[in-house]
Amino acid sequence: MAELHFSVQDRGLQYVGAARIDGPLVVVERVRDVGFDEVVEILDPEGRPRVGRVLDVSEEQAVIQVLEGTTGLSNESLRARFLGESFRLPVSRQMLGRVFDGLGRPADGGPPPLSADLRDVNGRPINPNARRYPREFIQTGLSAIDGMNALVRGQKLPMFSGNGLPHDRVSAQIVRQACLLEEQTEFSIVFAAMGVKHEVADFFIRNFEDSGALARTMMFLCLADAPSVERLLTPRVALTAAEHLAFDCGQHVLVLLTDMTNYCESLREVGTARGEIPGRKGYPGYLYSDLASIYERAGRIEGSSGSITQVAILTMPADDISHPVPDLTGYITEGQIVLDRELFQRGIYPPIAGLPSLSRLMKDGVGKGFTRDDHPALASQLFAGYAYVKKVRALADVIGEEELNALDKRYLQFGEAFERRFLNQGEYENRSIETTLELGWDVLSMLPRDELHRVSDALVEQHYRTPVAPAADAQTK
Amino acid sequence: MNASPKAAGPTVVRISGPIVTAAGMRSAAMYEVVHVGAAGLVGEVVRIVGDRATIQVYEDTTMLKPGAPVRCTGAPLSVWLGPGLIGNIYDGIQRPLPGIQKRSGAWIQRGEKVDPLDLTKRWTFAPVMRCGDTVRAGQVFGEVQETELVRHRVLIPSQVAGKVKSVAAPGDYTLRDTLAVIETPGGDREITMLQRWPVRESRPIRERWRVSLPLITGQRVIDTFFPMGKGGAGAIPGGFGTGKTITQHQLAKWSDAEIIVFIGCGERGNEMTSVLREFPELKDPRSGRPLMERTILIANTSNMPVAAREVSIYTGITLAEYYRDQGLNVAVFADSTSRWAEALRELAARLEEMPAEEGFPATLATRLAQFYERGGAVTTLAGQPASVTIVGAVSPPGGDFSEPVTQHTRRFIRCFWALDTELANARHYPAIHWLQSYSEYAENVAAWWEKQAPDWSELRTEALTLLQREERLQQVVRLVGPDVLPDSQRLILFIAEILKDGFLAQSAFHEKDTFCAPERQVALLRLILTLYRRGRDLVEAGVPLGRVRELPCVPAVLHAKETFGNDELPLLAELDQRLRDELDALAKQSAREGRQDG
Ligand SMILES: Nc1ncnc2c1ncn2[C@@H]1O[C@H](COP(=O)(O)OP(=O)(O)O)[C@@H](O)[C@H]1O
Numbered sequence A: 001m002a003e004l005h006f007s008v009q010d011r012g013l014q015y016v017g018a019a020r021i022d023g024p025l026v027v028v029e030r031v032r033d034v035g036f037d038e039v040v041e042i043l044d045p046e047g048r049p050r051v052g053r054v055l056d057v058s059e060e061q062a063v064i065q066v067l068e069g070t071t072g073l074s075n076e077s078l079r080a081r082f083l084g085e086s087f088r089l090p091v092s093r094q095m096l097g098r099v100f101d102g103l104g105r106p107a108d109g110g111p112p113p114l115s116a117d118l119r120d121v122n123g124r125p126i127n128p129n130a131r132r133y134p135r136e137f138i139q140t141g142l143s144a145i146d147g148m149n150a151l152v153r154g155q156k157l158p159m160f161s162g163n164g165l166p167h168d169r170v171s172a173q174i175v176r177q178a179c180l181l182e183e184q185t186e187f188s189i190v191f192a193a194m195g196v197k198h199e200v201a202d203f204f205i206r207n208f209e210d211s212g213a214l215a216r217t218m219m220f221l222c223l224a225d226a227p228s229v230e231r232l233l234t235p236r237v238a239l240t241a242a243e244h245l246a247f248d249c250g251q252h253v254l255v256l257l258t259d260m261t262n263y264c265e266s267l268r269e270v271g272t273a274r275g276e277i278p279g280r281k282g283y284p285g286y287l288y289s290d291l292a293s294i295y296e297r298a299g300r301i302e303g304s305s306g307s308i309t310q311v312a313i314l315t316m317p318a319d320d321i322s323h324p325v326p327d328l329t330g331y332i333t334e335g336q337i338v339l340d341r342e343l344f345q346r347g348i349y350p351p352i353a354g355l356p357s358l359s360r361l362m363k364d365g366v367g368k369g370f371t372r373d374d375h376p377a378l379a380s381q382l383f384a385g386y387a388y389v390k391k392v393r394a395l396a397d398v399i400g401e402e403e404l405n406a407l408d409k410r411y412l413q414f415g416e417a418f419e420r421r422f423l424n425q426g427e428y429e430n431r432s433i434e435t436t437l438e439l440g441w442d443v444l445s446m447l448p449r450d451e452l453h454r455v456s457d458a459l460v461e462q463h464y465r466t467p468v469a470p471a472a473d474a475q476t477k
Numbered sequence B: 001m002n003a004s005p006k007a008a009g010p011t012v013v014r015i016s017g018p019i020v021t022a023a024g025m026r027s028a029a030m031y032e033v034v035h036v037g038a039a040g041l042v043g044e045v046v047r048i049v050g051d052r053a054t055i056q057v058y059e060d061t062t063m064l065k066p067g068a069p070v071r072c073t074g075a076p077l078s079v080w081l082g083p084g085l086i087g088n089i090y091d092g093i094q095r096p097l098p099g100i101q102k103r104s105g106a107w108i109q110r111g112e113k114v115d116p117l118d119l120t121k122r123w124t125f126a127p128v129m130r131c132g133d134t135v136r137a138g139q140v141f142g143e144v145q146e147t148e149l150v151r152h153r154v155l156i157p158s159q160v161a162g163k164v165k166s167v168a169a170p171g172d173y174t175l176r177d178t179l180a181v182i183e184t185p186g187g188d189r190e191i192t193m194l195q196r197w198p199v200r201e202s203r204p205i206r207e208r209w210r211v212s213l214p215l216i217t218g219q220r221v222i223d224t225f226f227p228m229g230k231g232g233a234g235a236i237p238g239g240f241g242t243g244k245t246i247t248q249h250q251l252a253k254w255s256d257a258e259i260i261v262f263i264g265c266g267e268r269g270n271e272m273t274s275v276l277r278e279f280p281e282l283k284d285p286r287s288g289r290p291l292m293e294r295t296i297l298i299a300n301t302s303n304m305p306v307a308a309r310e311v312s313i314y315t316g317i318t319l320a321e322y323y324r325d326q327g328l329n330v331a332v333f334a335d336s337t338s339r340w341a342e343a344l345r346e347l348a349a350r351l352e353e354m355p356a357e358e359g360f361p362a363t364l365a366t367r368l369a370q371f372y373e374r375g376g377a378v379t380t381l382a383g384q385p386a387s388v389t390i391v392g393a394v395s396p397p398g399g400d401f402s403e404p405v406t407q408h409t410r411r412f413i414r415c416f417w418a419l420d421t422e423l424a425n426a427r428h429y430p431a432i433h434w435l436q437s438y439s440e441y442a443e444n445v446a447a448w449w450e451k452q453a454p455d456w457s458e459l460r461t462e463a464l465t466l467l468q469r470e471e472r473l474q475q476v477v478r479l480v481g482p483d484v485l486p487d488s489q490r491l492i493l494f495i496a497e498i499l500k501d502g503f504l505a506q507s508a509f510h511e512k513d514t515f516c517a518p519e520r521q522v523a524l525l526r527l528i529l530t531l532y533r534r535g536r537d538l539v540e541a542g543v544p545l546g547r548v549r550e551l552p553c554v555p556a557v558l559h560a561k562e563t564f565g566n567d568e569l570p571l572l573a574e575l576d577q578r579l580r581d582e583l584d585a586l587a588k589q590s591a592r593e594g595r596q597d598g
């Protein structure tokens, strides 16, 4: 079997010596009966096995990507054994509560999970005809998400962050608080860490522990000190386990992937080593397709009650949202939660940027029959109002705040309130959707009634708070 | 898919992802379809050197081994044409996804072979020709009611001409039953409802025409400002989340084309699911029938094999041409052509071709041109007017329009709907930027519109000019604020605001406003411009702008688009009257005040 928990010494031909070792790649010549994407076991001089996979094979040679790094390997002493299969993971519900390494091997001292159910970690594309469209609103208890960028069950909604921003705290809070409105079903959690520090992994483990979620959490840790190529398999291994929980066991699974930027860097490393023509910023031209093969493994399918909801965290190099990693991610995922450095520096938590954040599936999961009938219009009006605030702030920078007219000054106040009262909340504050929407109307009512172009008169009539608006000085624009 | 003992025939010698090299292929032809390995993975020959052929494989090649057999089919990649296409959803190489699901469940397994059309189903066929008639390729031979909305014309296949020797009686037939025998110089030819056509080859027509009719989409910013023509070509570029997909879905839903082909090319699975879920429920505003009765879906999503993504565009356009040849107006939506171009790039890189700009193959521009050229307003071989309209989404990296796919696409289209990130961020949808977009069809379709509304061109130009002036004024406002501007200029800011919120913004999810009929578009625009024209006169006469802004019916004008549906035009006319009355009253009152002051 090609899964890794059992020794496989008794299978396959062993090849001695390599023609070339180059970065993460090893080239073995005169191979026979080797398949594309086959798993290879490479033995180092001490006879310890390392896992690799075949990237290119011809009659003359096989190009092998060594997932556990090539450090210490030599052309002469290296031995390679082809295992006759692509990479497979044994899956079972028993894996909940356990910690594994980036390739799915136990890392908590426990025994390998007993399972005869082996799954190809690459998965298979879900037939679009067999998908069920995600529609169930998940309450995260965060106003910035629930009110403005609502998450639904089966969605893939990544978090675009930057170095030093509190993406770990925000995503831990989401995991802690996420629940469905009607039912109190808990999510099972699959956590995959790619190239992050031990501290970060410890932070999440402590969080899962404190909230009592550890027993329903499965962790795959490929930390910063693990060989970087190993990361290429980690999200796939994690999603393979998640698919089993969701679609075989009918569970609702929340998959947390962090940090996708590290993943992409490993992909770039392998591409460079293969001498591929690089695309933007040196990333391979197939980065989009490769990321899609990860992100598209979210959703719901016919014939199963389970779901996979994906929150992938990535750090934008230099906070640049047009960098290929966030850019291509945004093109695949169903929206993005963007963290904003300026909000963070002003002490707003969670510092979720008002405008560039988006949930594409929100429209199908909120409003009448889901959350509340005023939700879509309220959100749209908050977006419009906040967009205007940004313009007024730019103008104030030029002419000075005192020179603004009364209406614009009122917009500034609205902007402050929106950030301080609506966006801002405690790390352990879990707001109901009702609370969030009412807060939304509170801050919206700081604007004159006739500025609310996006909400119908009936809704304004129903929700606009008349006494809140400060006195009569706000007539002209 | 184990390696077979060295077979005598062609065998695989190298595998690199979707690109496979095979030896013993001396007799293979370019673009011939081959079956690779024991599982018979479908592939296409894309290069031949000596006896070695490079094959692009449409399915996952995991565990394929050198030595595996390759089987040539002798035919280029072709689609099946005949009744039963409508309402179906196919992958990039025309495998029906429901059929695949039946066989292998929710996940697509490799090597699945399912016929694109149901060969056992019987269709009610009615001949329109008789024995003894002389026929040529492309002529209508008989008819089948494919769906309530689509009367399918069975055509004489290409390269067949002669005399009808026998015809089937009206009745129920399967796709393979012989419906007629044609006596041709090359011998007798049997005609069935089923035909095939190689996807990379465009289907012949008699003649091309200048685009003259608008494709009514029910989206105001498109129909009124940047109209598409039937048979036209357009692009909709924009960064992620700016609204390419929703806009294309809107067009696929509400356009007045008779057939819609929607190609989901390297995009999200859920978006195809949403079409599948919505279209059977939504009713065509003209016929009241479910939209699915005129729609064909091609879904080769981002996680499906990249080579099949490359070909999905051709599969889609070939199906479109087939319905065009039946005398119908077809609209093709491709979301996204950038993913298709990236598939080209990925395959070219694996083929170790010399890259041109940003790694794209040097043939990118030619390939784009070939694609868009397959659209057009035409006369079919049977002498009917018909058209294929093409709209391609473009997904530029970082939302930067200077990249190669956007730039080359611009050369081959005449309608450019530029999506703007800032508008999308403010949730102004559709985020089609009124200053960066253009349509060269505006002139072509003006005659049609002026038949509905003689002042159409005038209204359109006035509104566009107003928005241009507003943009210039905004440059001043950004520096000094709006208060220093005179009322006459602030009026422009005010009206532009109403134009944007009350006319251009149009929610795809608003029940009444998702589709805006042409008459309602004109009525709404006229309403807003009445406020402008009369407001301008008043302000010129010294009435303070504040009094115009405070007119009681201004909020109603702003919300009119969502208050009055397509069948409530009389109510809209009432509002128009109320607005005029209020303006009249204001004029009188201020004239009075003016006299008192003076
Ligand atoms: N016409 C529209 N009306 C309402 N919402 C829209 C409209 N166009 C886009 N949107 C919103 O923008 C989001 C992103 O649109 P989408 O078409 O998926 O973007 P793209 O395909 O460009 O990435 C949608 O989920 C929807 O919320």
Ligand SMILES: [Mg+2]
Binding pocket: B244, B245, B246, B267, B335
């Ligand atoms: Mg899209």
